Amino acid sequence: MLRALREIEGGLKLSLNVVGRMGRLRRAPIRESFLRQVYFTGVTAATGVVLRASVLGVLIIAITMDVLDADTDLAVKILLLLVFREIGPLAAAVVVILRTGTAISAEVAMMRISGQTRALRHLGIDLYDYIVVPRVAGVMLATVVLTFYVQFLAVLGGLLFSPLIIDATFMELAGRFSALFAPVDFFYSTIKALLFGFAIAACCCYHGLNPPNLTQNAVPQVVTRAVTQSAMLTLGINAVFAYIVFGILFFGLVTAKV
């Protein structure tokens, strides 16, 4: 219980520090670290893993439409409500947790254990500036880009694949989709992806900087905690965000057209 409270307090402190220090990204070594993070999280994940995540989205559409015996309208609603709004950002978040979350938590924990963080302090380099800010900012940006990538591939796959299951052409589905699509869907995905990226990177950095002990054995424990809590945070944010924006609280901030 005490540890949980300490983790919440530490996580909040780290998050506030990161928000307040985003301007430090202008400094050359921090900017380089940020670009490196974007490359590792966004560019290297944009081939195999994300393509597989997108295929998963197409499969979900196919199975759902087959089971529900969907018509054109329902197929497009599934694409927009399920794939675009929910599965796209979540699939990107899962990829980021599995690929980047594990790497960040292990790397930062190793830096702490091997004395690199102490060396940075001696050089007068703030750990938040050099370790946390570029990773959090890089992961946030990469998560947004990966989300768009997954959404694009999954929706395109769904539009191409659906005519094989239901009695509708690609053009009919695409026309209906563009009629139902509203800017709020785009902003909803972007904000959610930014929040996912922030939560994942901040959680992994926090656990990396606070290993249970300073031995090599602490690294697997750090990674396990970071990944578990990142996944729980992502699901929690997804639920709360969907509830606030489209749910019944205050009758929803946004009324969906569908």
Next chain:
Amino acid sequence: MSAALRYSLQQPGTPGFVLEVPQGGVTRAHLPDPQSKARFIAAVAKARCGEGEALELLGEQVDAIGSAARARLLRRVGVLSPSVALITNLNAWENISLPAAYHGSPAPERVAEITQEVLPALVDEPLALLARLPEQLNTLQRRVVAFVRLLVVGPELAVIDGVDEGLSRDECACVARFETEYRARHPSGTLLSSRAGSCTRPRCIS
């Protein structure tokens, strides 16, 4: 001459010792045993005292200062230990230039100048070394890179702790030049070179 560092360790059951390092110049300290030396280095590196210890660093009693003052004080002190911690995902040149790039001083030209002057005197193939990651460097090369980084930062008090540990005779001759190189670039700075010996009182050779 005022002291750059005053340290005392009083432990029950073991002979305590007092170490005073005068400001400016090079001091070689032979501390009584490895445990005492480890405690001394930890106290200086963290600017924090443990039980039975007292430390005055660059005129400040470390027990009486807050965390912000401690962080400022630590920036004036540099410690080079046998287990030098280079940043593993940066190559040797990036490690050397990191503090200057972060703080904006000294200028990149000055960092390059220091590196060009010091590195060829200490290692073979300095250009090839600069492009390598820490994991591709041997022990001596890692210590040399950390030393050049220390020179770039230019702390008022530099503590070189047993950097010849685990090195061959030829390599020891190389790290022995660290003192001269530091002195040449920081004439007003204080250099403390510490070693653990089997003596009951620390010996200081200034």
